[in-house]
Amino acid sequence: MSVAVAKHGEVKHNYLNAGDTVLSWLLTTDHKRIAVLYLVSVTLFFAVGGLLALLIRLELLTPQGDLMTSENYNRVFTMHGVVMIFLFLIPAIPAVLGNFLVPLMVGARDLAFPRLNLASWYVYMAGGLIATWAMVNGGVDTGWTFYPPYSSSYSTSQVTLTIIGAFLIGFSSIFTGINFIVTIHKMRAPGLTWFRLPLFIWAHYATSVIIVLGTPVVAITLLLVAVERVFRLGIFDPALGGDPILFQHLFWFYSHPAVYIMILPAMGVISEVVACFSRKRVFGYHFVAFSSVAIAVIGFLVWGHHMFTTGQSVYAGMVFSLLSFLVAVPSAVKVFNWTATMYKGHIEFRAPMLYVMGFLGLFVIGGLTGLFLASLATDIHLQDTYFVVAHFHYIMVGGTIFGYLAGLHFWWPKMTGRMYPEGIAKLAALIIFAGFNLTFLPQFVLGYLGMPRRYHWYPEEWQMLHVMSSAGAALLGIGYILPVFYLLWSLRNGALAGPNPWGATGLEWKTDSPPITHNFEETPIVTEEPYAYENHHQQEEVASGTGASTAEA
Amino acid sequence: MKGVALLPDTASTFAQQVDLLFWFLTAVTVFFTLLIAGLVLYFAVRYRRGSTASRAGAKETDLRLEIGWSMIPLTVGLIVFVWAAKLYADAYGPPPDNALEIFVIGKQWMWHLQHPNGIRENNELHIPAGRPVKLTMISQDVIHSFFVPAFRIKRDVLPGRYNTVWFTPTKPGKYHLFCAEYCGTQHSRMIGWVYVMEPAEYEKWLASGGEARPGAVASGSGTMAGISTASLVQAGEQLYKQLRCNACHGATDGQRGPSHYGLFGKKVKLRDGTVVVADEAYLRESILRPLAKVVDGYEPIMPSYEGLLNEERTLQLIAYIKSLKKPVQTAEVKP
Amino acid sequence: MVQEQAQQKLSIQFEDIAQQNESYIVGMWTFLVTEIMFFGGLFATYLVYRVANQEVFWEAHRHLSIPLGFFNTCVLLTSSLTMALTVHYSQRGLRKQQLLWLLVTMALACTFLVVKGFEYHHKFVEGLIPGANFRFEPAEHMRVAQLFFSLYFAMTGLHALHVIIGVLVMTILAVLIAIKHPSVQDFIPIELTGLYWHFVDIVWIFLFPLLYLIPR
Structure with missing residues (x-):
C-alpha cells in the first residue's frame, strides 16, 4: 500500500500504514480498513457477476441457444442475479463507501460497534463463499427470485445451499444497518444537528431503516423455502397444501424495498458530488433529505406491483399501483433538486461529475419506464419481459453503479491519499455511459415486442436487437475494466491528494488523506450548515491554485 | 436473421x-x-467553472418550485x-x-x-x-x-x-x-x-x-x-357416472349431498354460515378437498378425489356440472 | 451507582460513558426490531393460513396441550419478573442478589425448555411430526393439519432456539459475575440481556394464544 508522505518527508501515520501484516487486516476493527476489505470483496464478486453477464450476452447473440445447454443458461442468469444483487449491489455503497464515510462525516472515531462491523464482513464472506461453492458444485437454476413450487419441489440444483448463502449475507447487511442507525443517532459531533448532516448520511439512515425492517422477513421466507425443500413440509407448494403466492408477497415485501437499499445510498453520493462540483449548497436540502425517508416508508407499501399478473384481486392491484405512482414522486423531487443545484453553480467537469450527469439522465429513464410497470394495463403486457430487465438495469446500473463509481472516484483521494488519473477516468466514464445505453436501450424495444425474460431461445426476428445489446455489453465490459487498472496504478503513482483536493465541505475533508486510525486528532465541532460552499468560495478561488495543481500533477 | x-x-x-x-x-x-x-447539459456548459455567466440571485430552495415539481409527476x-x-x-x-x-x-x-x-x-x-x-x-x-x-x-x-x-x-x-x-x-x-x-x-x-x-x-x-x-361436457358426463357422483348428487337436493342442477353461478350457504359463489374455483375445491367448504345442512362425508383426478379430468367434470341446468332436463346440453 | 459507572471501560470510539451506554441500548432495540420482523414473517404466514383453514386448524390445535402451554406461559412470565430483578440489582451493583436472580431466571428458562421437550416428544409419539410419517385423523385433513404442525414447529422451534441462546448468554454472564470479571462490573451486559429476554417472553405471549387457543 502506498504511504502518504508529509511535506517534511517523514512518513505520516495513517490507517493504511497502521499495520501491514495480513492479520492486522483480518482482525482490524477500524471501519476504514473494513471498508477496504469490503471494497476488495465486492469488486471480486462484481467481476464474477460481470463475467456471467457476458456469458448471457454471448449466448443471446444467436437465437438458437447454441453456446450452452438450457440447464447451464438457466444457471448462468440465476447466478448473475444472485451475485450482482446479494453480493454486489446491496453491499456496494453502504459497506464500502458508507463504512468508510459514515463515522468520518459525523465526526466520530469509528462506528458504534466496530467488532460487529468486522463480523458483518466475515458473515458476508461466509455467505459469499457458500453461494460460490453452490455455483461451482452444480449451480442454481431458480432465478434469483426463488419462486416456489419450482424452487421448493422441482429444481434439482443447489437451491438450499444458495439460500443459506443469501440468508447469511442478509445478516451481514443487518449488522451494518444497526451500526449505521446507532452511529448516526448517538455519535454525531457537537453541533452536528440532524439538518446539518450531509445528505449522504440521510440516505444511509433511510437505507439502514429499510435493511433493519425488511431483511429479516426475506431471511425467514427463504429459510421456509429451504425447510420445505429439505423436509418436504408444505408451506408454499400447493401440492403440499401451501400457497405459492404467499411466498411472492413475503419475498417482495423485502425485495422491493431492497431496490431502495440499492439506490438510496447512490442518491446520497449524487448529492455530495453535485454540490461539490457545482460549488453550491444542494438545492432544497430539506426536500432531498425527507424524500429519502419518504421513499423508505412508501417503499414498504408497493410490493404487490410485482404481482399484477398473478391473480391477486383487481382491487389489491389498484392499491399497489396507486402507491407505486406515489413512491415515484420523491424520486422525481430529488432529480429536479439536483438539476436545480447545477443552476448558477460553478461546474467543474471531473470524472465523478461526469458520472453524476450520466446518473441524472439514466435514472430519469429508469424511473419513468417504471411508470409503465406501475401502470396496471401496460404491466400486463410488459411484466416478465425484457422491458422489465431494461428498466431495472437502468436503475441498478445507471443508478447504483454510476453512483458507486462517482463516489469511488470522489473519495478515492481520501481513501488512498492519491489522485486517480483524470483523463483516463473521464474516458472510462464515457465508455461506460455509451456501452450501457447500447446494451439496454434495445432491450426496451425487445420487451415491448414481447421477448420474455430468462429465455434461452428466442424468435429470429429479434436477433438484430440482441446483437446490438451484446455489442454494448462488450463495450461496457471494457469500460468496467479500465478503472481497475488505473485505480491500482494510482495507488503508487497517483499525485498526492492532500486533505481536501476538491475543496469540498464536510468533516471527512477536514482530516488527513488517508485519515489517521481514529479519524480526527480531536473531535471536530460543527458550526456551519452543510454544503456551505458560498462561505468557502472566496477562499477557494485563491487556494484553488494549489489544490488543482496537486490533482493534475 | x-x-x-x-x-x-x-x-x-x-x-x-x-x-x-x-x-x-x-x-x-x-x-x-x-x-x-x-x-443538465445547458447548465453544465453555461455555468462551467470560469464562465462569465451571471450567478446573481441563485437560491438555496424555493417552496413554490418544490410544490410544483411534486405536483407535476x-x-x-x-x-x-x-x-x-x-x-x-x-x-x-x-x-x-x-x-x-x-x-x-x-x-x-x-x-x-x-x-x-x-x-x-x-x-x-x-x-x-x-x-x-x-x-x-x-x-x-x-x-x-x-x-x-x-x-x-x-x-x-x-x-x-x-x-x-x-x-x-x-x-x-x-x-x-x-x-x-x-x-x-x-x-x-x-x-x-x-x-x-x-x-x-x-x-x-x-x-x-x-x-x-x-x-x-x-x-x-x-x-x-x-x-x-367427445365434447368436454360429454367426457365430463361419462366421468361423472363412472365416479358415481350421481349416487349422492341427484336431480334434487338429496339426503347425502346437494344437487348439482342449476348450481353453477349460484350463491351457496356453508355450514359455518358464510356464503360463497359456486364458480369454477369452488367446484374444483369441492371435488378435490370436499371438506374445505361443506354446504349448510350436510355432513362432511364426501371422500376426496385429490390424486384420483388430473387437472384435465377435473375440468371435464366442472364443464359437465356447469352444463346442468334447472329445471331438470336430460343432462345433455349440446354446445 | 456513580462509583459503579466510574469503573466502566470506555471504548475508543465513544466520547463518554453515557454515550456508550445509550449506544448499546439503542443498538439492542434496533436488533430487537429486526427480531420482530423475523418472527413477523412467520406470524404473517401462519395467520394467512389460519384464516384460510379455520376449521382444520382448530381441529389440529386440539392436539396441543393447553395445560402445558399455560404452565410454560406462567414460567416465562415469572422469568421476566426475575430478570427484571436481576437488572434492578445489577444497576445497584449488588452482586450476590444479581447472581441469585440470574440463576433463578436460568432455572425457569430451563424448565420451559424441558416442558417444551415433553410436548415435542408427545407430538413425535402421536405421529404429528410433519414429513413422511405424519398421521392425522381424519385423513381428509392431513394435508392442512400438516401445514399447521409445520408452522407450529417452525414458530415454537425458532422461539425455543431464542430461549436456548438466552440461557447460553446468561450462563456466560453468571460465570463472569461469579469470578468478578471486569467486563460485567457495570450493568450494561445484564441490561441488554434483560431486553432480549423480555422480547423472548413477549414472542411467547403471542405464540401461546395464536397456537394453543384457537376459537372454534
Missing part, C-alpha cells in the same frame, strides 16, 4: 387500448428525459393510474356473455388447450376473429404464465388455482404464444402459436375436428391437434 421487428403485432381490442396508453407514457418519458438531460401519475386501472379491471374482470370458453393447462413444458367441443390442441390455439375468448387456466406443476404479445395479454397460470383472462382478437394471423414465468429447464421452449382465423374458416376448422388448418405451417414445436370423440 429473418427480418427485423421493431413494433409488435396489434391483434386484439385490448392491444389497441394498451398501445394508446403505452405511447402516451413513451411521450411522457421522452419529454422528461429530454427536459432533464437538456437542462403526481398529476401525470394519477392520470395514468386511472387510465390503466380501468383497462386492467376490464381485462381481468368478467368476460362478455358470448365469450368462447377455452381451458388451458400448463405443464413443464407445454401448453395444453381444450375447446368446448372437445378439440384438444398442444401448443397451438385456433380462435375466430371478432369474438371474445375467455381462458380458464391452471397449471399441473409449477407457475407458468400465458403470454400472447400481439394481444398484450398475460396471466400467470398457477398450480392449484384457476386464473382467467379474456380478450377479443381482431386481426387474423399467426402470433407467438410464450410462457412468461420462469418454469425450469425448457422454459424458453414452452412456446406455441395462436392462430386467429376468419369466422368462416374457423367454422370449417371446427367442423373438420381441427384437421383443416389454413395458414398453419408445421412449426416443429410439438404441434399435434388431437381430436377427442
Whole structure:
C-alpha cells in the first residue's frame, strides 16, 4: 500500500500504514480498513457477476441457444442475479463507501460497534463463499427470485445451499444497518444537528431503516423455502397444501424495498458530488433529505406491483399501483433538486461529475419506464419481459453503479491519499455511459415486442436487437475494466491528494488523506450548515491554485 | 436473421387500448428525459467553472418550485393510474356473455388447450376473429404464465388455482404464444402459436375436428391437434357416472349431498354460515378437498378425489356440472 | 451507582460513558426490531393460513396441550419478573442478589425448555411430526393439519432456539459475575440481556394464544 508522505518527508501515520501484516487486516476493527476489505470483496464478486453477464450476452447473440445447454443458461442468469444483487449491489455503497464515510462525516472515531462491523464482513464472506461453492458444485437454476413450487419441489440444483448463502449475507447487511442507525443517532459531533448532516448520511439512515425492517422477513421466507425443500413440509407448494403466492408477497415485501437499499445510498453520493462540483449548497436540502425517508416508508407499501399478473384481486392491484405512482414522486423531487443545484453553480467537469450527469439522465429513464410497470394495463403486457430487465438495469446500473463509481472516484483521494488519473477516468466514464445505453436501450424495444425474460431461445426476428445489446455489453465490459487498472496504478503513482483536493465541505475533508486510525486528532465541532460552499468560495478561488495543481500533477 | 421487428403485432381490442396508453407514457418519458438531460447539459456548459455567466440571485430552495415539481409527476401519475386501472379491471374482470370458453393447462413444458367441443390442441390455439375468448387456466406443476404479445395479454397460470383472462382478437394471423414465468429447464421452449382465423374458416376448422388448418405451417414445436370423440361436457358426463357422483348428487337436493342442477353461478350457504359463489374455483375445491367448504345442512362425508383426478379430468367434470341446468332436463346440453 | 459507572471501560470510539451506554441500548432495540420482523414473517404466514383453514386448524390445535402451554406461559412470565430483578440489582451493583436472580431466571428458562421437550416428544409419539410419517385423523385433513404442525414447529422451534441462546448468554454472564470479571462490573451486559429476554417472553405471549387457543 502506498504511504502518504508529509511535506517534511517523514512518513505520516495513517490507517493504511497502521499495520501491514495480513492479520492486522483480518482482525482490524477500524471501519476504514473494513471498508477496504469490503471494497476488495465486492469488486471480486462484481467481476464474477460481470463475467456471467457476458456469458448471457454471448449466448443471446444467436437465437438458437447454441453456446450452452438450457440447464447451464438457466444457471448462468440465476447466478448473475444472485451475485450482482446479494453480493454486489446491496453491499456496494453502504459497506464500502458508507463504512468508510459514515463515522468520518459525523465526526466520530469509528462506528458504534466496530467488532460487529468486522463480523458483518466475515458473515458476508461466509455467505459469499457458500453461494460460490453452490455455483461451482452444480449451480442454481431458480432465478434469483426463488419462486416456489419450482424452487421448493422441482429444481434439482443447489437451491438450499444458495439460500443459506443469501440468508447469511442478509445478516451481514443487518449488522451494518444497526451500526449505521446507532452511529448516526448517538455519535454525531457537537453541533452536528440532524439538518446539518450531509445528505449522504440521510440516505444511509433511510437505507439502514429499510435493511433493519425488511431483511429479516426475506431471511425467514427463504429459510421456509429451504425447510420445505429439505423436509418436504408444505408451506408454499400447493401440492403440499401451501400457497405459492404467499411466498411472492413475503419475498417482495423485502425485495422491493431492497431496490431502495440499492439506490438510496447512490442518491446520497449524487448529492455530495453535485454540490461539490457545482460549488453550491444542494438545492432544497430539506426536500432531498425527507424524500429519502419518504421513499423508505412508501417503499414498504408497493410490493404487490410485482404481482399484477398473478391473480391477486383487481382491487389489491389498484392499491399497489396507486402507491407505486406515489413512491415515484420523491424520486422525481430529488432529480429536479439536483438539476436545480447545477443552476448558477460553478461546474467543474471531473470524472465523478461526469458520472453524476450520466446518473441524472439514466435514472430519469429508469424511473419513468417504471411508470409503465406501475401502470396496471401496460404491466400486463410488459411484466416478465425484457422491458422489465431494461428498466431495472437502468436503475441498478445507471443508478447504483454510476453512483458507486462517482463516489469511488470522489473519495478515492481520501481513501488512498492519491489522485486517480483524470483523463483516463473521464474516458472510462464515457465508455461506460455509451456501452450501457447500447446494451439496454434495445432491450426496451425487445420487451415491448414481447421477448420474455430468462429465455434461452428466442424468435429470429429479434436477433438484430440482441446483437446490438451484446455489442454494448462488450463495450461496457471494457469500460468496467479500465478503472481497475488505473485505480491500482494510482495507488503508487497517483499525485498526492492532500486533505481536501476538491475543496469540498464536510468533516471527512477536514482530516488527513488517508485519515489517521481514529479519524480526527480531536473531535471536530460543527458550526456551519452543510454544503456551505458560498462561505468557502472566496477562499477557494485563491487556494484553488494549489489544490488543482496537486490533482493534475 | 429473418427480418427485423421493431413494433409488435396489434391483434386484439385490448392491444389497441394498451398501445394508446403505452405511447402516451413513451411521450411522457421522452419529454422528461429530454427536459432533464437538456437542462443538465445547458447548465453544465453555461455555468462551467470560469464562465462569465451571471450567478446573481441563485437560491438555496424555493417552496413554490418544490410544490410544483411534486405536483407535476403526481398529476401525470394519477392520470395514468386511472387510465390503466380501468383497462386492467376490464381485462381481468368478467368476460362478455358470448365469450368462447377455452381451458388451458400448463405443464413443464407445454401448453395444453381444450375447446368446448372437445378439440384438444398442444401448443397451438385456433380462435375466430371478432369474438371474445375467455381462458380458464391452471397449471399441473409449477407457475407458468400465458403470454400472447400481439394481444398484450398475460396471466400467470398457477398450480392449484384457476386464473382467467379474456380478450377479443381482431386481426387474423399467426402470433407467438410464450410462457412468461420462469418454469425450469425448457422454459424458453414452452412456446406455441395462436392462430386467429376468419369466422368462416374457423367454422370449417371446427367442423373438420381441427384437421383443416389454413395458414398453419408445421412449426416443429410439438404441434399435434388431437381430436377427442367427445365434447368436454360429454367426457365430463361419462366421468361423472363412472365416479358415481350421481349416487349422492341427484336431480334434487338429496339426503347425502346437494344437487348439482342449476348450481353453477349460484350463491351457496356453508355450514359455518358464510356464503360463497359456486364458480369454477369452488367446484374444483369441492371435488378435490370436499371438506374445505361443506354446504349448510350436510355432513362432511364426501371422500376426496385429490390424486384420483388430473387437472384435465377435473375440468371435464366442472364443464359437465356447469352444463346442468334447472329445471331438470336430460343432462345433455349440446354446445 | 456513580462509583459503579466510574469503573466502566470506555471504548475508543465513544466520547463518554453515557454515550456508550445509550449506544448499546439503542443498538439492542434496533436488533430487537429486526427480531420482530423475523418472527413477523412467520406470524404473517401462519395467520394467512389460519384464516384460510379455520376449521382444520382448530381441529389440529386440539392436539396441543393447553395445560402445558399455560404452565410454560406462567414460567416465562415469572422469568421476566426475575430478570427484571436481576437488572434492578445489577444497576445497584449488588452482586450476590444479581447472581441469585440470574440463576433463578436460568432455572425457569430451563424448565420451559424441558416442558417444551415433553410436548415435542408427545407430538413425535402421536405421529404429528410433519414429513413422511405424519398421521392425522381424519385423513381428509392431513394435508392442512400438516401445514399447521409445520408452522407450529417452525414458530415454537425458532422461539425455543431464542430461549436456548438466552440461557447460553446468561450462563456466560453468571460465570463472569461469579469470578468478578471486569467486563460485567457495570450493568450494561445484564441490561441488554434483560431486553432480549423480555422480547423472548413477549414472542411467547403471542405464540401461546395464536397456537394453543384457537376459537372454534
